[in-house]
Amino acid sequence: MSDAPHVVCARCGGVNRVPASRSAAEARCGRCHEPLFDGQPAELDTAGLERQITRSHLPVLVDFWAPWCGPCKVMAPAYAQAARELEPRIRLVKLDTQAHPEPAARYGIRGIPTMILFRNGRETARTSGAMDARSIVAWVRGAVRD
Template sequence: MDEVLVVCPHCGKVNRASREKLAGGLRPDCGACGATLFPGAIEAKDDADFERHVARTNLPILVDFWAAWCGPCKMMAPQFAAAAKKMDGSARFLKVDTESLQQTAARFNIRSIPTMVMIVNGREIARQAGATDASNIIRWAMSHGVHA
Protein backbone atom coordinates (compact mmCIF):
# COMPACT_ATOMS: atom_id res chain seq x y z
CA MET A 1 0.00 0.00 0.00
CA ASP A 2 1.33 3.42 -0.98
CA GLU A 3 1.40 5.56 2.16
CA VAL A 4 2.12 9.15 3.00
CA LEU A 5 3.63 10.43 6.20
CA VAL A 6 2.00 13.50 7.66
CA VAL A 7 2.74 15.40 10.86
CA CYS A 8 -0.24 16.10 13.09
CA PRO A 9 -0.69 19.90 13.28
CA HIS A 10 -1.87 19.58 16.89
CA CYS A 11 0.48 17.16 18.68
CA GLY A 12 3.36 16.89 16.19
CA LYS A 13 3.25 13.08 15.90
CA VAL A 14 3.93 11.48 12.52
CA ASN A 15 1.01 9.51 11.07
CA ARG A 16 0.69 7.19 8.09
CA ALA A 17 -2.20 7.53 5.66
CA SER A 18 -3.13 5.67 2.48
CA ARG A 19 -2.67 7.72 -0.70
CA GLU A 20 -5.59 5.85 -2.20
CA LYS A 21 -7.90 6.78 0.68
CA LEU A 22 -6.70 10.41 0.64
CA ALA A 23 -7.37 10.57 -3.11
CA GLY A 24 -10.85 9.21 -2.38
CA GLY A 25 -11.59 12.04 0.03
CA LEU A 26 -10.92 10.31 3.36
CA ARG A 27 -9.35 12.72 5.86
CA PRO A 28 -7.93 10.64 8.74
CA ASP A 29 -7.47 11.66 12.34
CA CYS A 30 -4.21 11.53 14.30
CA GLY A 31 -3.57 8.15 15.91
CA ALA A 32 -2.08 9.86 18.98
CA CYS A 33 -4.39 12.78 19.80
CA GLY A 34 -7.45 12.16 17.61
CA ALA A 35 -7.35 15.57 15.90
CA THR A 36 -7.89 15.82 12.16
CA LEU A 37 -4.66 15.59 10.16
CA PHE A 38 -5.99 17.84 7.39
CA PRO A 39 -7.76 20.88 8.88
CA GLY A 40 -6.94 23.05 5.85
CA ALA A 41 -4.14 25.59 5.96
CA ILE A 42 -2.21 25.37 9.21
CA GLU A 43 0.09 27.86 10.91
CA ALA A 44 3.64 26.82 11.78
CA LYS A 45 3.93 27.48 15.53
CA ASP A 46 7.67 28.13 15.53
CA ASP A 47 10.81 27.40 13.47
CA ALA A 48 11.11 23.89 14.96
CA ASP A 49 7.47 23.12 14.12
CA PHE A 50 8.03 24.25 10.53
CA GLU A 51 11.12 22.04 10.28
CA ARG A 52 9.22 19.08 11.72
CA HIS A 53 6.58 19.37 8.98
CA VAL A 54 9.18 19.74 6.22
CA ALA A 55 11.45 16.94 7.45
CA ARG A 56 8.80 14.38 8.37
CA THR A 57 5.97 14.87 5.85
CA ASN A 58 6.38 13.27 2.45
CA LEU A 59 3.51 15.15 0.83
CA PRO A 60 4.37 18.29 -1.15
CA ILE A 61 4.24 21.32 1.16
CA LEU A 62 2.88 24.61 -0.10
CA VAL A 63 4.06 27.42 2.17
CA ASP A 64 2.54 30.89 2.36
CA PHE A 65 5.07 33.34 3.82
CA TRP A 66 3.11 36.33 5.16
CA ALA A 67 2.93 39.01 7.87
CA ALA A 68 0.02 40.51 9.79
CA TRP A 69 0.82 44.07 8.66
CA CYS A 70 0.82 43.13 4.94
CA GLY A 71 -2.34 44.17 3.07
CA PRO A 72 -1.85 41.81 0.10
CA CYS A 73 -1.18 38.96 2.58
CA LYS A 74 -4.51 39.66 4.28
CA MET A 75 -6.25 39.65 0.91
CA MET A 76 -4.64 36.34 -0.06
CA ALA A 77 -5.26 34.53 3.26
CA PRO A 78 -8.84 33.41 2.47
CA GLN A 79 -7.73 32.40 -1.02
CA PHE A 80 -4.93 30.24 0.38
CA ALA A 81 -7.41 28.71 2.84
CA ALA A 82 -9.86 27.94 0.01
CA ALA A 83 -7.11 26.29 -2.05
CA ALA A 84 -6.05 24.30 1.02
CA LYS A 85 -9.60 23.10 1.61
CA LYS A 86 -9.89 21.93 -1.99
CA MET A 87 -6.45 20.27 -2.18
CA ASP A 88 -5.86 19.15 1.43
CA GLY A 89 -4.74 15.56 1.43
CA SER A 90 -2.72 15.96 -1.75
CA ALA A 91 -0.44 18.57 -0.17
CA ARG A 92 0.20 20.18 3.21
CA PHE A 93 -0.71 23.88 3.22
CA LEU A 94 1.45 25.67 5.76
CA LYS A 95 1.46 29.35 6.71
CA VAL A 96 4.61 31.03 8.03
CA ASP A 97 4.39 34.41 9.76
CA THR A 98 7.69 36.03 8.74
CA GLU A 99 7.65 38.27 11.80
CA SER A 100 7.40 35.32 14.21
CA LEU A 101 9.49 32.78 12.29
CA GLN A 102 12.33 35.03 11.21
CA GLN A 103 14.85 32.18 11.06
CA THR A 104 12.68 30.23 8.62
CA ALA A 105 12.00 33.35 6.53
CA ALA A 106 15.74 34.04 6.37
CA ARG A 107 16.50 30.42 5.47
CA PHE A 108 14.23 30.77 2.44
CA ASN A 109 15.55 34.24 1.62
CA ILE A 110 12.07 35.79 1.69
CA ARG A 111 12.37 39.35 0.36
CA SER A 112 8.75 40.15 -0.42
CA ILE A 113 5.44 38.93 0.90
CA PRO A 114 3.23 37.20 0.26
CA THR A 115 5.49 34.55 -1.25
CA MET A 116 4.47 30.95 -1.85
CA VAL A 117 7.11 28.24 -1.83
CA MET A 118 6.62 24.63 -2.92
CA ILE A 119 8.74 22.14 -0.95
CA VAL A 120 9.08 18.51 -2.00
CA ASN A 121 11.22 16.05 -0.06
CA GLY A 122 12.65 18.90 2.00
CA ARG A 123 13.79 20.95 -1.00
CA GLU A 124 12.32 24.07 -2.54
CA ILE A 125 11.22 23.35 -6.09
CA ALA A 126 9.29 26.52 -6.94
CA ARG A 127 8.29 29.93 -5.64
CA GLN A 128 5.90 32.68 -6.57
CA ALA A 129 5.74 36.16 -5.11
CA GLY A 130 2.59 38.27 -4.90
CA ALA A 131 -1.02 37.79 -3.93
CA THR A 132 -3.21 35.58 -6.06
CA ASP A 133 -6.58 33.87 -5.91
CA ALA A 134 -7.48 30.27 -5.03
CA SER A 135 -7.81 29.09 -8.62
CA ASN A 136 -4.33 30.39 -9.47
CA ILE A 137 -2.88 28.82 -6.30
CA ILE A 138 -4.38 25.48 -7.32
CA ARG A 139 -3.19 25.85 -10.91
CA TRP A 140 0.33 26.75 -9.70
CA ALA A 141 0.42 23.79 -7.30
CA MET A 142 -0.77 21.41 -10.02
CA SER A 143 1.85 22.73 -12.43
CA HIS A 144 4.43 21.57 -9.87
CA GLY A 145 3.09 18.06 -9.46
CA VAL A 146 0.37 18.36 -6.80
CA HIS A 147 -2.76 16.44 -7.80
CA ALA A 148 -6.15 17.86 -6.89
Protein backbone atom coordinates in the same frame (compact mmCIF):
# COMPACT_ATOMS: atom_id res chain seq x y z
CA MET B 1 7.54 6.03 -0.97
CA SER B 2 5.88 3.13 0.76
CA ASP B 3 2.22 2.15 0.58
CA ALA B 4 1.74 4.22 3.76
CA PRO B 5 3.16 7.71 3.25
CA HIS B 6 4.03 9.84 6.27
CA VAL B 7 1.69 12.71 7.07
CA VAL B 8 2.75 15.11 9.82
CA CYS B 9 -0.02 16.36 12.08
CA ALA B 10 -0.15 20.16 11.94
CA ARG B 11 -1.44 20.34 15.52
CA CYS B 12 0.93 18.13 17.52
CA GLY B 13 3.69 17.28 15.04
CA GLY B 14 3.07 13.55 15.23
CA VAL B 15 4.18 11.57 12.19
CA ASN B 16 1.40 9.32 10.93
CA ARG B 17 1.37 6.61 8.28
CA VAL B 18 -1.75 6.80 6.16
CA PRO B 19 -2.19 3.70 3.95
CA ALA B 20 -3.20 4.37 0.35
CA SER B 21 -6.23 2.16 0.97
CA ARG B 22 -7.51 4.67 3.54
CA SER B 23 -8.88 8.15 2.88
CA ALA B 24 -6.33 10.72 4.06
CA ALA B 25 -9.14 13.29 4.18
CA GLU B 26 -10.76 11.31 7.00
CA ALA B 27 -7.58 10.20 8.81
CA ARG B 28 -6.90 11.22 12.39
CA CYS B 29 -3.59 11.69 14.15
CA GLY B 30 -2.47 8.69 16.16
CA ARG B 31 -1.05 10.96 18.87
CA CYS B 32 -3.62 13.74 19.41
CA HIS B 33 -6.59 12.09 17.59
CA GLU B 34 -7.43 15.30 15.70
CA PRO B 35 -8.13 15.19 11.94
CA LEU B 36 -4.94 15.31 9.87
CA PHE B 37 -6.70 17.63 7.40
CA ASP B 38 -9.42 20.16 8.10
CA GLY B 39 -9.43 22.20 4.89
CA GLN B 40 -7.62 25.12 6.52
CA PRO B 41 -3.96 26.14 6.25
CA ALA B 42 -2.10 25.33 9.45
CA GLU B 43 -0.34 28.18 11.29
CA LEU B 44 3.12 26.92 12.19
CA ASP B 45 6.12 28.03 14.20
CA THR B 46 9.73 27.41 13.14
CA ALA B 47 9.93 23.87 14.56
CA GLY B 48 6.54 22.91 13.11
CA LEU B 49 7.57 24.17 9.67
CA GLU B 50 10.79 22.19 9.69
CA ARG B 51 8.98 19.05 10.82
CA GLN B 52 6.39 19.39 8.01
CA ILE B 53 9.06 19.97 5.37
CA THR B 54 11.46 17.25 6.47
CA ARG B 55 9.18 14.47 7.72
CA SER B 56 6.10 14.58 5.46
CA HIS B 57 5.92 12.60 2.25
CA LEU B 58 3.34 15.07 0.96
CA PRO B 59 4.31 18.23 -0.90
CA VAL B 60 4.12 21.16 1.53
CA LEU B 61 3.09 24.63 0.35
CA VAL B 62 4.23 27.39 2.72
CA ASP B 63 2.77 30.89 2.70
CA PHE B 64 5.33 33.27 4.21
CA TRP B 65 3.32 36.28 5.42
CA ALA B 66 3.11 38.98 8.11
CA PRO B 67 0.14 40.54 9.92
CA TRP B 68 1.04 44.09 8.77
CA CYS B 69 1.14 43.09 5.07
CA GLY B 70 -1.91 44.28 3.11
CA PRO B 71 -1.48 41.86 0.18
CA CYS B 72 -1.03 39.00 2.68
CA LYS B 73 -4.37 39.86 4.32
CA VAL B 74 -6.04 40.04 0.90
CA MET B 75 -4.64 36.64 -0.11
CA ALA B 76 -5.50 34.84 3.17
CA PRO B 77 -9.08 33.84 2.18
CA ALA B 78 -7.86 32.67 -1.24
CA TYR B 79 -5.14 30.57 0.41
CA ALA B 80 -7.75 29.01 2.70
CA GLN B 81 -9.95 28.23 -0.30
CA ALA B 82 -6.96 26.66 -2.06
CA ALA B 83 -6.40 24.46 1.01
CA ARG B 84 -9.94 23.11 0.69
CA GLU B 85 -9.23 22.20 -2.94
CA LEU B 86 -5.68 20.84 -2.61
CA GLU B 87 -5.81 18.91 0.66
CA PRO B 88 -5.18 16.04 1.37
CA ARG B 89 -2.76 15.65 -1.57
CA ILE B 90 -0.86 18.83 -0.61
CA ARG B 91 -0.30 20.21 2.90
CA LEU B 92 -0.88 24.00 3.07
CA VAL B 93 0.73 25.88 5.94
CA LYS B 94 1.39 29.49 6.91
CA LEU B 95 4.38 31.02 8.66
CA ASP B 96 4.21 34.50 10.21
CA THR B 97 7.59 35.99 9.28
CA GLN B 98 7.29 38.70 11.93
CA ALA B 99 6.86 36.18 14.74
CA HIS B 100 9.27 33.63 13.21
CA PRO B 101 11.94 35.48 11.19
CA GLU B 102 14.53 32.66 11.16
CA PRO B 103 12.94 30.53 8.40
CA ALA B 104 12.25 33.63 6.29
CA ALA B 105 15.94 34.52 6.45
CA ARG B 106 17.06 30.93 5.79
CA TYR B 107 14.85 30.63 2.70
CA GLY B 108 15.78 34.09 1.42
CA ILE B 109 12.33 35.63 1.59
CA ARG B 110 12.70 39.14 0.14
CA GLY B 111 9.03 40.10 -0.15
CA ILE B 112 5.72 38.83 1.13
CA PRO B 113 3.50 37.09 0.48
CA THR B 114 5.84 34.44 -0.89
CA MET B 115 4.77 30.83 -1.39
CA ILE B 116 7.32 28.02 -1.54
CA LEU B 117 6.48 24.45 -2.47
CA PHE B 118 8.63 21.81 -0.78
CA ARG B 119 8.88 18.14 -1.79
CA ASN B 120 11.01 15.57 -0.02
CA GLY B 121 12.59 18.28 2.12
CA ARG B 122 13.66 20.49 -0.79
CA GLU B 123 12.28 23.63 -2.37
CA THR B 124 10.83 22.83 -5.79
CA ALA B 125 8.94 26.01 -6.71
CA ARG B 126 8.52 29.59 -5.50
CA THR B 127 6.29 32.55 -6.33
CA SER B 128 5.78 35.96 -4.77
CA GLY B 129 2.79 38.27 -4.71
CA ALA B 130 -0.86 37.86 -3.82
CA MET B 131 -2.87 35.41 -5.92
CA ASP B 132 -6.51 34.36 -6.06
CA ALA B 133 -7.51 30.81 -5.14
CA ARG B 134 -7.80 29.61 -8.73
CA SER B 135 -4.29 30.89 -9.52
CA ILE B 136 -2.82 29.29 -6.39
CA VAL B 137 -4.38 25.93 -7.22
CA ALA B 138 -3.26 26.11 -10.87
CA TRP B 139 0.29 27.12 -9.89
CA VAL B 140 0.59 24.30 -7.34
CA ARG B 141 -0.83 21.66 -9.67
CA GLY B 142 1.56 22.76 -12.41
CA ALA B 143 4.52 22.68 -10.02
CA VAL B 144 3.63 19.25 -8.63
CA ARG B 145 3.44 17.77 -12.15
CA ASP B 146 6.95 18.96 -13.02
